[in-house]
Amino acid sequence: PAAEQARKANPQLTGGPLLTAAVEANVGLSIDNLLRRSEVLRSMIAHGQLRVVGAIYDLSSGKVRWLAH
Numbered sequence: 010p011a012a013e014q015a016r017k018a019n020p021q022l023t024g025g026p027l028l029t030a031a032v033e034a035n036v037g038l039s040i041d042n043l044l045r046r047s048e049v050l051r052s053m054i055a056h057g058q059l060r061v062v063g064a065i066y067d068l069s070s071g072k073v074r075w076l077a078h
Contacts (some may be wrong), residue, residue, distance in 0.1 A: 011035035036063040036076055 013028035016017050044051055053059035063076040
């Protein structure tokens with residue numbers, strides 16, 4: 010689903026840039042799925058007790074890139 014979402018949102022992309030867009034879409038879909046399935050997490054977020062933030066860890070550099078969601 011993430012790859013298809015990335016293709017639809019970015020029809021001009023191919024190769025590495027499309028892969029990057031698909032990885033970012035996967036993070037977003039994972040967060041959405043997590044929140045959709047967990048009443049506890051939704052409640053904690055609503056009460057200011059939790060914040061869910063997406064990120065991508067680059068294995069080669071060891072750096073984390075935080076994503077706005």
